[in-house]
Amino acid sequence: MSNDRRRAPQDRRQTSRVAAVFAVKKALAVAGSPIQLCQAEDIAPAGMTIKRPRGSSVMPRTEVALSFALPGSGEEISARGLVVSDTSVGAFRRTGVRFIALPPEHAQLIAGYCRRRGR
Secondary structure, three states: OOHHHHOOHHHHOOOOOEEOOOEEEEEEOOOOOOOEEEEEEEEEOOEEEEEEEOOOOOOOOOEEEEEEOOOOOOOOEEEEEEEEEEEEEOOEEEEEEEEEEOOHHHHHHHHHHHHHHOO
């Protein structure tokens, strides 16, 4: 096991995240995979944490497709990501996702949102 995996998730992050609450649609990045409605907990230009209904776990390195609109923006953001963590927390599951494919204009929207909220 690498030393990086032994550290707490917040210690492994390359960028700090800002608290955020908004709806996120998540699906496994496999054609025909069902869409699950989730809630964002935090976001950064490199990734986000989502809270989702308790149930099946998602293995690390699983590719997911996400779509969401940032608060105050009507633009739908589409991103592909890799699951980096998935734990049970109370009645929910908390899933950390690192973005792996994000259109440049969507990356700019997320970076701007984080700058404004990080003050």
